Amino acid sequence: MHGVWRGNCCHSTLLTYSGTYVFSSGPPSGAGLERVAWRMSSSIDHRMGLTTTRAGWRIVSGGKVIGHDTTVIYGENATLLCQLTETDDDLTRIIWKKKTREKLEESVFFVIRQGGKTEHKNGLEDRVQFIGNFAEKNGSIQLLRMRLLDEGIYTCTFNLYPSGPLETDINVTVFGKMACSYYSMA
Template sequence: VVILVIQLSYILYIVCVKVIGHDTTVIYGENATLLCQLTETDDDLTRIIWKKKTREKPEEDAFFVIRQGGKTEQRNGLEDRVQFIGNFAKKNGSIQLLRMRLLDEGIYTCTFNLYPSGPLETDINVTVFGKMACTCYSVS
């Protein structure tokens, strides 16, 4: 009976660990905030990796890496259009994408690499709407 209780508590612990992220919608040219937070774990965080699959590039591609101390590495595009706004020590991997384009629409994946348990991730769907243009006429 004691062994069963220990196994049950271990399973409940695993279920509680999660990555929280929310889908987001943004208007063309505005900034998008991609929230990504890891909860309920004492494992060591080694790095956070952001990947994307967009209209422009439909194959998944790592584009941003965050390491201990908040040190960042940009890869494969976006250059000055991505900013780390989270807190590595608090396991918050949130980023902001600047000046969104229609081709930036897609699925963004936030992956937390943990030791010893391994990676945990979540997908965030990003929708980009074009700006509405309206021409008004005055009829007299």
């Protein structure tokens, strides 16, 4: 998608680079000469916070997802922290995906909806608990009784309206327990 697009809503020229549009002249107020992602469906790119509307361009807050890698010992519980900040957009749902030693393809395993209603998918069932707060945009979960095969990359995705999804990856490492025996040679 390289070339030139002329925006009829604000008479700006946008140049594209790898599918990302760049203002070359006449950006809307506050946008500056920066890379922006523009989608025909009038949704916004969550990284730049720019969208089209019938009236023209509108700048919205970008938002940020904070998550931390974690390490756990086999058989213990792992807490996966995931918090959305810096946005006033409406949260529609939180989706957790995983790509582990057991299953190399990424798959959704947990969905959280308004009111803290949860939906288990693809396996973990009673081994995952929602410990966050939907209203506070906290999507943290706890994984119970961790196995070596649970090690992998867990993705926390916040679906927002009108800006679309924001996500972060959390690397989870599971260590095995050491077995030590003491023998007396007496």
